[in-house]
Amino acid sequence: MRAVQFTEYGPPGVVHVADVEAPHAGPGEIRVAVRVSGVASGEVRIRSGALREVVPVTFPFRTGFDAAGVVDEVGAGVTGVGVGDEVFGMTTTAMRGANADFAILAAWAPKPAAWSWEEAGGAAGSVETATRVLDRLAVRAGHTVLIQGAAGAVGTIAVQLAVGRGATVIGTASEHNHDILRALGAEPTTYGAGLAERVRVLAPAGVDAVFDCAGGSLPDLIAIAGDPARVVTIADLTAAAYGVHLSHGAPSDNTGAAVGAGADPLAVHGLAIAVTLAGEGRLRVPVAAAFPLAEAAAAHELSESRHAPGKIVLVS
Template sequence: MRAVQFEEYGPPSVLRIAEVEAPHAGPGEIRVAVRASGISPGETLIRSGAMRGLVPVTLPYRTGFDAAGVVDEVGEGVTGVAVGDEVFGMTAMTARGANADFAVLAAWAPKPAAWSWEEAGGAAGAAETSTRVLDRLAVDAGQTVLVQGAAGGVGTVAVQMAVARGATVIGTASERNHDFLRSLGAEPTTYGAGLAERVRALAPDGVDAVFDCAGGALPDLVAIAGDPARVVTIAPDLTAASHGVHMSHGAPVDDTGAALGVGADPLAVHGLPIAVALAARGRLRVPVAAAFPLAEVAAAHELSEGRHARGKIVLVG
């Protein structure tokens, strides 16, 4: 089968489509014939070498964490899903490799009928991450949440999931994306200098929680929240600890439910069925910024690195 991988750190041009042996579903897993898979901004940093001191990898490294496709193999002990079912989900964090013709999923849910394959292919990671952070921040009805970087792949889903919890959401984005954020249920504002004043004008009673998807503004975000414990970032911001801010990244869990990995949070895989339920009610869509053929993965990474894509970037075919 074809799979995206890189054998050395570097620019998007180091990515290759390799012919590799197809994986098989182990106990508790399923395999899908992939129809679409997501591009992860975190993996663009891994590929570039920017994260080599924090995220050691074994080369060659196969990319891709979330995918959607048709089940063609069911592992031992798996119930509730059958060959031929349409699903979306995530690989094991230690395996990855979803940017391929076939992928083994460790967590999955039925593909909502309302979603295209492109939407479903980029949904699982965003739904899991959004749920993980919103849970940690204990976001609930009646609260006000600031989502920094609200027009990106995770931000667009986080806005909708927070709104579905009954929260009032303020989202930062460039002005060209403000009407788009309003369509998702957020009150938009621009990022950058003067953010605290703009947020105060929109939320005179204060902000209960801050979900940072973008990075680079933690001092302002802490000032807006009034307490670093009320700020969680998913950006790879090495200054987070010095500001008292938790940097959330997912990891597998052991038999006790503890996360495996320094500073890691357990994966919020319960976010997948939540996403399915919201999609069925027309309350969650997965905006797709662009879809590229698998062979054009380098162009997809280039677009992701530009940090201006509105929604998810996915690979198809």
């Protein structure tokens, strides 16, 4: 089968499609014939070498954490799903390899009828991440939440999940993405100098929690929140120096120790929540671009530009 991988650190051009042996579903797993899979921004940073000191990898590194497709193998002990079912889901953080013709999923849910394959293929990783952080921040009805970097793959999902909990959401993004945030239910503002003053105008009573999807602004975000314990980042590796929690799901026997914080339990229950919200018309997956699997390098290049609102996906 075809699978996307890289065998050295470097620019997007090191990403390529290779012919590899197809995997098979083990106990508690399913295999899907992949229709669409997601491009993970974290893997883009891994590929560049930016995370080599905190995320050790073994080459070749096969990419892809989330995918949607049709079940074609069911492992021992798996119930409630069968061959031919349409699902979306995620691999384990240790295995990955979803950017391929076939992928092994460790967590999954039925593909919502309202979602295209492109939406479903890019959904699971962002849903899990957003749910994990909103759970840690205990976001609930009546809260006001600031999401820094709200127009990205995780941010757009986090906005909708927070709104689904009954929270008021303020989202930062470039001005040309503000209409996107409004459509998702957030009050948009720009990031950068003066953010605290802009947020104060939008939320005179203050914010209850801050979800940082962008990195690089922790002192300002802490000042807005009033307490580093009310800020969680998924993007800033300097978090520990500020007393902020860095949430990640990487295996704790490698990345966890290096970044100074153990992995959080994966919030796979978020997939079922996403199915419910999608069925109610309250959760869509903004797709920035879809590339053929063979053009994975171009997808990495677009992701690295950080100018893509929503999720970048690969079509198998």
